[in-house]
Amino acid sequence: MSFGDSSSTQLLIVPPLLEELNRTRKLISDTMRALAAVGITTHLPDLPATGESEVELTNIAWDDWRQAVADAAAVTTATTVLAIRGGCLIDDGIEGASHMRFSPVDGKRLVRDLIRSRSLTDAAFDSAAQAAVFTDGPTIIGGYPVSADLACAIRDAEPQPIERVSTIRLEKEHGDSDAVIVGPPLWRRAEPTGSPELTDTLVAHIVEWLG
DSSP states (O other): OEESOTTSEEEEEEOOOTHHHHHHHHHHHHHHHHHHHTTEEEEOOOOTTSTTOOSOGGGOOHHHHHHHHHHHHHHHTOOEEEEEGGGGGSOTTSTTOEEEEESOOOHHHHHHHHHHHHHHHOTTOOHHHHHGGGSSSOEEETTEEEOHHHHHHHHHOOOOOOSSEEEEEETTOOSOOSEEEOOOOGGGSSSOOOOHHHHHHHHHHHHHHHO
16 A cells, blocks of 8 residues: 655555554554655555465465565665554664664564453453464464464564664653654554544654654
């Protein structure tokens, strides 16, 4: 999905992973439209086995996602990158790009959040099912069937150091940041929703960063 034209700044968005993408999709699309209105072109790729991709998620390896991000940057000629949540775990393969990371999270925290959110909405997802997340064969993280290898790769991943990166977090989040913004953690809500307040604030920071 792209908004804008080829004559403006090209920004690649690396989306959150698994269920967190569904919960933040409106935030992302609203942000993309708002950026296009001020002359910034944005591109949101479907990672392999997500969105319109016809690949089965159980066949996906961690490096498939990392390579897909690098390929998307090459296709769109994007030299600026906005990575969100788990997207910050796979955004470092784009050489020479300037990066903004919004609410970066390490793999262990991401998996905990996804498992916790599913246990709150799925009564059948008991402690035994949670304990089996990293066993052999297809397993479930946040409602998505993944291989044990991919589950372990997500769990063990950390945002990698990048030379040119600006980090933004929500005001109640822990961790180093270059700026703190106000808004709800939409990736923790039970249903996908947007937030005009968070969209406006995020867009303002992106515009200032790219300016």
